[in-house]
Structures are given as structure tokens and as C-alpha cells.
Amino acid sequence: MSIQTQLFESARLRLGPIDHEKDPEIESRWTHDPVFLHGLSFNPARPLSPAQMKKRYEAIEKEIDESHNSFHFMVRSKEDERLIGLARIEWIEWSHGAGGLKLAIGDVKDRRQGYASEVMQLLLRFAFDELNLYRLSAVVGEDNLAGLALLKKFGFVEEVRRRKALLRDGQFFDLIHLGLLRNEWQPVEASQP
Amino acid sequence: MSNPDLFTGKLVHLTAEDPETVAKPYCEWGRDTEFSRYLDSNPPFTFSEKKWKEWMEKDLEKTDNHFFSIRTLDGNQLIGFVALFELYWQHGDTMVAIALGPHEYWGRGYGTDAMNLMLRYAFTELNLRRVSLIVFEYNQRGIRSYQKNGFVEEGRVRGAMLRDGKRWDFIWMGAMREDWMRIQQESLRAS
Secondary structure, eight states, X not given: OOTTSOTTBOSSEEEEOOOXXXXXXXXXXXXXXXXXXXXXXXXXXOOOOHHHHHHHHHHHHHHHHHHOOXXXXXXXXXXXXXXXXXXXXXXXXXTTTEEEEEEEEXXXXXXXXXXXXXXXXXXXXXXXXXSOOSEEEEEEETTOHHHHHHHHHXXXXXXXXXXXXXXXXXXXXXXXXXXXEGGGOOOOSSOOO | OOOTTTTBOSSEEEEOOOHHHHHHHHHHHXXXXXXXXXXXXXXXXXXXXXXXXXXXXXXXXXXXOEEEEEEETTTOOEEEEEEEEEEETTTTEEEEEEEEOSGGGTTTTHXXXXXXXXXXXXXXXXXXXXXXXXXXXXXXXXXHHHHHTTOEEEEEEEEEEEETTEEEEEEEEXXXXXXXXXXXXXXXXXX
């Protein structure tokens, strides 16, 4: 990496700010899919209207301004600026160099295309080489196999298993906390689609 | 039948207090960095009495407020607080935090008794299934106390904290309702 390296660009994707005009309608559509919501939060799935989404974006930007401990990115296709997903570095404890990571691909058609891996490479480089964090955490339900596979592929290891902390569709699942330390991170030089 | 002793244990009882009453002692405890460094991963910082009062007033407005003060049964001394937070009703899981201010009450069963009351409240009144907590690796007294109430280690967030030039783990512990119930029955049989 050099000073000329574009931190927010991969082969096919670009991380960028919220578009308050265009994004609410698209993300509102995504919130009607529980798979999308369950991957991001352990709250009950609840669809949001475009107007509610707009408010949510304002709250996100306000929170970032006030707390200085999170970063929120919208993920877009470089080719046509189409919104593909979102990514966050959050809950940063600056004095300890620790933070959390979250990402989601919105549309079902865009999943299993390697987009999440591309986003992950950008997020890890940003967290470790730009924010200089010591470690990153991610928390996923035992039922989120895609999420677990993605995190493990990038070297995250299971650190905590909160027994039966999730109850979904009448079934108990463990909550799994995974962690990646800076010295365990293997940067990928050429981004592979 | 209702349990009339829901908030009363062997050494302490849990109480609701007005912000005016507790702002001063809480403010004093906050000046003790050993206290702060067991309680919180944020760098120790001193809050004014006014700030404590405002924080508590705001907290009281929340509907899901489960914040209790801890008082001794003998002498009714205010010695600490215990609270539930990040409560997920739909999963039956919550986080708990506990702190005792005056050092003379540390390591003498007061915290364990207060935590037992909080768990009884969480499991038999709120009907939650499990309670989680984070304890810092260097707080061995805390870990031993939590184990007595049925908490077991569920994992370690490696090196989550940098203090005094050393990396320390966050230890996650969890108590399941059935484990806690079993401990209650065993101690009932023993007595």
C-alpha cells in the first residue's frame, strides 16, 4: 500500500457516503428481507419505509458526528453506481485499539458474487492500516453460515460462544463472537473478484 | 404466590433511589480509579454530581429501566448498584453490570448476594432465559463471585483492553436460568 492507494476502491466496488435522495428507497426494499436484517442486528426484523430510512440515515450521521467511534459506508458498483450493500466499522474504543465490523449485501441477486469478500478486504485494510486498530470483532448468530464462512476465510477466529442467546423461528442458536488481531491479518495484494 | 422477598437477600436489598440521593456517593466512587477500572473499559474520568444526576434522570425516563441501588440490610448503607442493559426480550437475554463503591464491602459476599437478587429478578420476574456479562481478566475477585451464582466462562475477546502497557482479555460469562435454579435448590437443601 502507498499514499496513492485508493482506500475505498476495489476491482468492482466503491465505498462511499449515504445518498440521502436515492438510497432510502433501495434500502427500504432490503429491509423487507429478514435475512438482510438478521445479518445486521439481533432486534426483531421490522421493515422501514423510505421516509423512516431517511430518518435512520440522519440518525446515523448524527451519531457518527457526536461519538467519533464509528464509520458507515454505502457500497456501490463502480460500473453503474448501483447500491449493493453497506459496511460499518463501529464501537471503536480508541484507547484500546478495538472495534467491531459489520457488512451486508442488500439484494439477493448480488449475494454469492464475491462482493462481500471485496468489501471485507477494503474494510480490514481501512481498520488496520488507516485507523491503526489492534483488533476487530464481529458477532454473528450460529445460523448465519454465510457470515461465519466469510469471517473465517479472512482469518477471524471464534472467541466467544454465548449459549442459546438467539431464539429464532422457535429454535435456539448460539451467538458467536469472532475476532481478528492486526498481526493475524493477511492483506490480499491484488483484489480477486 | 408472589415472593415478598424478591428484592431482599441475605446481606443486601435492592432499592430504587432518587437521583438526588445517590448522585453524591456515585460521584465519590467515580473518583476511585480502581473502582472505575473494574467497572468500565473507558478511561477513568470524573463526573460531577450534576452530571450523575442528569444521567440518572435520563435513565429513569427509559421504559426498560432495570437499575437498582444496593443497600446493606444491616444499617441500610448505600454500597453499590446493579443494572440490566442491552435487554433482548425476544431472545430472553440481557447484559448485567454490578459495582460496589466502598472497598470495605469488597470480597465479603455483598456483591454475590446482590447479583443473586438481580438474577432472581431476571429469571423469575422478567422470565429471561439467560444473563450475560463481561468481566476484565484482571478482576479475579469478580470472576469468583460470578461463578458462585452459576456464571460460566463462554469465551474471551483476546487483548480487547490495553492498560498499564499490557493487553487484557474481556471474559464473557453467561448464566442460564436452569443452572441458576439448580444452585438455588441445592443451597435450599443444604440449609
